[in-house]
Amino acid sequence: MKVLGKWKKPILMLSDAVLINLAYILAFFFIYNYKNFRFYSSSYKEIALTVTVIYITCFYIFKLYESLWRYASIDEFMLVIGACLTSNIVMIAFVRIIGHPFAYGVSIIACAFSIIFIVGLRMSFRVYGRFESIVNCNASKIVQSRVMIIGAGSAAAMVIKEMKSSSQSKYMPIAVIDDEVYKKGNTIAGVKVLGNRKDIPKIVIEKNIETILIAIPTIDDEDKEEILEICKKTNCKIEIIPGMYEIINGKVSLNQIRKVEIEDLLGRKAVKLDMQGITSYITNKTILVTGGGGSIGSELCRQIIKFNPKQLIVFDIYENNAYDLQMELEYKYPKLDLLVLIGSVRDKKRLEDVFKKYSPDIVFHAAAHKHVPLMENSPMEAIKNNVFGTYNVAECAHKFNVERFVMISTDKAVNPTNVMGATKRMCEMIIQSMDKISKTHFVAVRFGNVLGSNGSVIPLFKKQIEHGGPVTLTNKYITRFFMTIPEAAQLVLQSGAYAQGGEIFVLDMGKPVKIYDLAWDLIKLSGFTPDKDIKIEITGLRPGEKLYEELLMSEEGLTNTKHEKIFIGKPTFTDLSVMKEKMLELAVIIEKDDVQLLIDKIGEIVPTYNRTLAEVSTSQPESATM
Numbered sequence: 001m002k003v004l005g006k007w008k009k010p011i012l013m014l015s016d017a018v019l020i021n022l023a024y025i026l027a028f029f030f031i032y033n034y035k036n037f038r039f040y041s042s043s044y045k046e047i048a049l050t051v052t053v054i055y056i057t058c059f060y061i062f063k064l065y066e067s068l069w070r071y072a073s074i075d076e077f078m079l080v081i082g083a084c085l086t087s088n089i090v091m092i093a094f095v096r097i098i099g100h101p102f103a104y105g106v107s108i109i110a111c112a113f114s115i116i117f118i119v120g121l122r123m124s125f126r127v128y129g130r131f132e133s134i135v136n137c138n139a140s141k142i143v144q145s146r147v148m149i150i151g152a153g154s155a156a157a158m159v160i161k162e163m164k165s166s167s168q169s170k171y172m173p174i175a176v177i178d179d180e181v182y183k184k185g186n187t188i189a190g191v192k193v194l195g196n197r198k199d200i201p202k203i204v205i206e207k208n209i210e211t212i213l214i215a216i217p218t219i220d221d222e223d224k225e226e227i228l229e230i231c232k233k234t235n236c237k238i239e240i241i242p243g244m245y246e247i248i249n250g251k252v253s254l255n256q257i258r259k260v261e262i263e264d265l266l267g268r269k270a271v272k273l274d275m276q277g278i279t280s281y282i283t284n285k286t287i288l289v290t291g292g293g294g295s296i297g298s299e300l301c302r303q304i305i306k307f308n309p310k311q312l313i314v315f316d317i318y319e320n321n322a323y324d325l326q327m328e329l330e331y332k333y334p335k336l337d338l339l340v341l342i343g344s345v346r347d348k349k350r351l352e353d354v355f356k357k358y359s360p361d362i363v364f365h366a367a368a369h370k371h372v373p374l375m376e377n378s379p380m381e382a383i384k385n386n387v388f389g390t391y392n393v394a395e396c397a398h399k400f401n402v403e404r405f406v407m408i409s410t411d412k413a414v415n416p417t418n419v420m421g422a423t424k425r426m427c428e429m430i431i432q433s434m435d436k437i438s439k440t441h442f443v444a445v446r447f448g449n450v451l452g453s454n455g456s457v458i459p460l461f462k463k464q465i466e467h468g469g470p471v472t473l474t475n476k477y478i479t480r481f482f483m484t485i486p487e488a489a490q491l492v493l494q495s496g497a498y499a500q501g502g503e504i505f506v507l508d509m510g511k512p513v514k515i516y517d518l519a520w521d522l523i524k525l526s527g528f529t530p531d532k533d534i535k536i537e538i539t540g541l542r543p544g545e546k547l548y549e550e551l552l553m554s555e556e557g558l559t560n561t562k563h564e565k566i567f568i569g570k571p572t573f574t575d576l577s578v579m580k581e582k583m584l585e586l587a588v589i590i591e592k593d594d595v596q597l598l599i600d601k602i603g604e605i606v607p608t609y610n611r612t613l614a615e616v617s618t619s620q621p622e623s624a625t626m
Helices: 007-030 036-042 048-061 074-098 104-140 154-165 197-207 221-231 261-264 276-284 295-305 319-332 348-359 372-377 378-400 419-435 458-465 484-498 515-525 578-590 595-605 610-613
Strands: 145-150 170-177 191-195 211-214 237-240 286-290 312-317 340-342 362-364 404-410 439-449 449-451 472-473 482-484 504-506 536-538 566-569
Touching: 007 036, 007 048, 007 104, 048 074, 074 104, 104 295, 145 154, 154 170, 170 197, 191 197, 197 221, 197 295, 237 286, 237 515, 261 312, 276 504, 286 295, 286 348, 295 312, 295 362, 295 484, 312 319, 312 348, 319 340, 362 378, 362 484, 372 378, 372 419, 372 566, 378 404, 378 419, 378 595, 404 419, 404 484, 404 515, 419 439, 419 578, 419 595, 458 472, 458 515, 472 515, 482 484, 484 504, 484 566, 515 536, 578 595
Parallel strands: 145 170, 145 211, 170 191, 211 237, 286 312, 286 362, 312 340, 362 404, 404 439, 439 504, 449 482, 472 536
Antiparallel strands: 504 566
């Protein structure tokens, strides 16, 4: 089509005119014997121009000259059929009006020939495009991966067609897998269905498959988990097309194909929210999110927007993250009343100015230093930011009559063995004691590691794999609770709806996951063999690190909420005067810059803090209970 350039439409019209008239001449030949052919066909000359104009006009109305025919689908071919049938009907009506002796049989056969010729011409562009793609691919020496597609449905058909038609495609479709017995032996878009999911390992070897693509947008978690377990037995890269809710207008394309992530392997079901409960406390309210540019904070902002707040205020010290989020939200939600403010939770005066000027109704406090090893080396900064920062925001919430204050906590606050965890436990103590003297409902939400968040283990493993390894982890038996970023943010919002004051909401994180298994799976999903292509190295536990985390202290107990994934731990500290006294002592120690004295004071404030617990043996724990 490139060679036609600006002459595409005139050339197509001229070609169509020739083919239409050829169709009518052949129709006369079929209807009448050779002797009468000349007599009857000569009368056609009188109306040939009219026939041509009628057909070309109908083709133009049906927009046959606007399609990119090298990418034509069934929709375009249906338009050709519709245009030819319409033209034929108009033609029959015309000859009857003028009284021309034109047989119905000629019209019907001519219409059939017209469809065949016009479709054939258009098909030639697709054939040319396919040939050009093959030539260009060979010329550019693009290395194509041999692909097995799982799922012989419409999504697979679209993906295979695009793989074949794109000259820049890095995929070569070789085989299709589907569990429907009747599909075996048939072809989809020219690629044969060779078996079901149980045949995957065998077919991978027989067909030298390099990449496995799961092309079932409606696949449920149980089936996906089972298929992935089978695929992990091969040495193939594993990729997936997004679920139907992620696909705009139901279209599937190669640029939507993504790598299989750890989230897919965990098989976590989508969180079901009490939409009405969340709507009742967020809609038409001014919402402030501290640390709004971070992993959890930014996702909270994305989720909050869905409930139509009056105004969303993003407060963060790190301007790059805040700016990126601002650009994203302003682009996606141009009508949103968004305010992005730069400032630190350590700055009490700045916070008071913000609360006084904008009067937030709800505060989500996500600002914190969270990296365990870094806080072990900088405990003073952990206290300044996490403890005093939380106290500053909480005091402002109380002073300016905020309705609800929801703080993001962590499982590391339970029996902490590191400074970061101990400071988050102190934050919980602050909000529980503050709740006793305030009209504001102060609550905390405690959960474990968040997949894909800044500084989490998964992005680190991915970078190490990209660089050829080794993948490093601290202990072969170390386990952690994991949750996706959207899942965590949604449950935080849901917890806010249940807030009565003083609760620590504990999220059901599912079963604890061995970090070693995560590393192994990531290497396999990347198409490598663990400990052969990519080494796994054990480096030893870092200072303050536990083998496994807990979500609940023994004295807290658990009560249910309306949501199956959210539980409540009862308050264990409620004396604000004692907390203020301890914080004054911390401030004095910080002025002295005495780290050892600071560590001792942390242990005094948080009796469950025990750094020696990090020095555990490397024996495998029985379980990590909630």
